[in-house]
Amino acid sequence: MTGPVVRLRNAGLTYGQRTLWDGLDLDIKPGEFLTVLGPNGSGKTSFLKVLLGLQQLSRGTVEINGKPAQRGSADIGYIPQQKAFGPGTPLRARDLVGLGVDGNKWGLRLKRAPVRRRVDELLEQVGATRYANEPVGLLSGGEVQRLRAAQALATDPDLLLCDEPLLSLDLHHQQAISSLIDRRCHEQGSAVVFVTHEINPVIDYVDRVLYLAGGTFRTGTPSEVLRSDVLSEMYGSRVEVLRSHGRIVVLGIPDATTHVHGESEDDHGLA
Numbered sequence: 315m316t317g318p319v320v321r322l323r324n325a326g327l328t329y330g331q332r333t334l335w336d337g338l339d340l341d342i343k344p345g346e347f348l349t350v351l352g353p354n355g356s357g358k359t360s361f362l363k364v365l366l367g368l369q370q371l372s373r374g375t376v377e378i379n380g381k382p383a384q385r386g387s388a389d390i391g392y393i394p395q396q397k398a399f400g401p402g403t404p405l406r407a408r409d410l411v412g413l414g415v416d417g418n419k420w421g422l423r424l425k426r427a428p429v430r431r432r433v434d435e436l437l438e439q440v441g442a443t444r445y446a447n448e449p450v451g452l453l454s455g456g457e458v459q460r461l462r463a464a465q466a467l468a469t470d471p472d473l474l475l476c477d478e479p480l481l482s483l484d485l486h487h488q489q490a491i492s493s494l495i496d497r498r499c500h501e502q503g504s505a506v507v508f509v510t511h512e513i514n515p516v517i518d519y520v521d522r523v524l525y526l527a528g529g530t531f532r533t534g535t536p537s538e539v540l541r542s543d544v545l546s547e548m549y550g551s552r553v554e555v556l557r558s559h560g561r562i563v564v565l566g567i568p569d570a571t572t573h574v575h576g577e578s579e580d581d582h583g584l585a
């Protein structure tokens with residue numbers, strides 16, 4: 315039997331006086347899609363940084379494929395939170411994707427033709443063929459975001475980390491990228507950790523939720539976690555999870571963040 319891709323034991327992260335989360339025990343298996351939800355500043359990006367080996371835990375342990383998390387792991391693909399390139403960046407769209415294909419094969423670069431074919435295939439999958447030869451500094455935010463997704467998928471990673479990967483994508487490309495990530499997860503067996511403020515575009519793909527808020531966390535299926543009683547307890551004030559036209563609307567979150575979730579409690583018999 316294969317072990318978990320990610321294993322956290324009694325994991326905690328504290329910055330100064332502020333504990334973001336603590337006592338987190340979590341296994342993420344191959345082919346599992348975990349969504350990380352929570353308000354601004356709750357520690358979602360920090361959680362990804364821990365998995366990337368860029369942030370030390372304050373307590374506990376984190377393992378990726380049975381080894382302590384470390385920087386530059388070839389097992390991990392990462393779609394970072396959106397970053398723009400300067401207008402003069404001397405890199406074409408296809409070069410950025412190509413870095414994902416052979417950029418970490420120290421001195422052992424793949425032959426040019428196979429790399430080109432793989433890059434073309436990835437560009438097509440994210441709908442970026444049209445601008446393959448454009449300098450990245452001239453592309454829109456959404457166009458760059460699609461290249462970042464292609465680059466992260468290039469290595470067939472065991473673990474795919476996605477930090478708000480659908481930001482600035484139109485609906486069509488949100489669906490294209492999220493279903494690409496879903497196929498990588500559920501057909502090819504990558505574990506996916508997907509940080510988002512809006513679960514709606516991926517609700518059909520999510521196996522489990524990690525909800526961070528108020529220095530604490532909850533894990534479970536969407537129907538176990540996205541409930542009035544659970545969120546009210548986490549936020550320490552009354553939060554309403556309402557059903558409306560088959561969607562869940564979360565109201566009353568203290569920092570005025572309102573999540574719209576695309577799943578009905580009815581669908582899970584929680585009414």
Ligand SMILES: Nc1ncnc2c1ncn2[C@@H]1O[C@H](COP(=O)(O)OP(=O)(O)OP(=O)(O)O)[C@@H](O)[C@H]1O
Pocket residue numbers: 329330334352353354355356357358359360361
């Ligand atoms: N290296 C650090 N040292 C001290 N504090 C930090 C550090 N990194 C992040 N923080 C703080 O920890 C909190 C969590 O940050 P993080 O970026 O993980 O939140 P987030 O949930 O991803 O937020 P958002 O939804 O706004 O992207 C923030 O208040 C941030 O300022």
